[in-house]
Amino acid sequence: MADTPDFGTFGRYQEVPLDEMSPEMKAAYDTTMRLRGQVPGPHKIWLANPAMAETFVPVGAYYQTRSTLTKAEIEIATNVVNGRWRAAYANYEHEKIAKAAGGLPADKVEALIAGLPTGFDDPRQQVVYELALTLVAQHTVPTGLFRRAKALLGDAGIVDVTMLLGWFTGVSLTLAAYDVPADAVGLDQ
Numbered sequence: 001m002a003d004t005p006d007f008g009t010f011g012r013y014q015e016v017p018l019d020e021m022s023p024e025m026k027a028a029y030d031t032t033m034r035l036r037g038q039v040p041g042p043h044k045i046w047l048a049n050p051a052m053a054e055t056f057v058p059v060g061a062y063y064q065t066r067s068t069l070t071k072a073e074i075e076i077a078t079n080v081v082n083g084r085w086r087a088a089y090a091n092y093e094h095e096k097i098a099k100a101a102g103g104l105p106a107d108k109v110e111a112l113i114a115g116l117p118t119g120f121d122d123p124r125q126q127v128v129y130e131l132a133l134t135l136v137a138q139h140t141v142p143t144g145l146f147r148r149a150k151a152l153l154g155d156a157g158i159v160d161v162t163m164l165l166g167w168f169t170g171v172s173l174t175l176a177a178y179d180v181p182a183d184a185v186g187l188d189q
Contacts, residue, residue: 015187024050032046035057041180073128076098076129080129082094083115084115089184
């Protein structure tokens with residue numbers, strides 16, 4: 001008998017309907033709804049581990065509301081990670097978000113996702129791009145780049161970029177593990 005892929009409601013993940021969730025899972029669902037206004041993408045999967053979701057979801061919410069980075073800068077770093085991990089759902093969603101809410105030119109976003117070289121006229125956007133690309137690809141930051149990043153972003157901005165890369169790597173790997181397709185919707189709840 002040939003192996004067949006596991007199919008669920010969201011890629012391989014079989015979502016639990018709201019009225020069947022354990023109290024812990026429902027609490028994590030409620031936290032996500034409170035912080036995000038919805039339970040999007042990988043958040044659906046993270047509900048399977050409510051304690052982790054309660055810890056991890058606020059980090060993503062931070063980038064939506066309190067980050068020192070602009071929406072465009074967040075999407076630059078996010079799409080550098082997308083170019084590295086190639087999770088179909090993340091690429092699909094963040095290509096749209098970067099072009100719309102991030103206001104980034106289509107050719108730049110497409111280059112980021114494809115892992116192709118690009119550049120930005122805005123000095124902050126350029127240093128976010130270079131810092132993200134260097135950390136994701138080379139895992140080291142040259143002194144000159146660090147100094148430019150510190151001058152433009154400050155330590156808080158550098159921390160924001162580095163932690164966003166880690167957070168979004170977790171997003172991408174979750175989506176890849178569950179083989180979530182680009183246009184997945186999942187349960188409406």
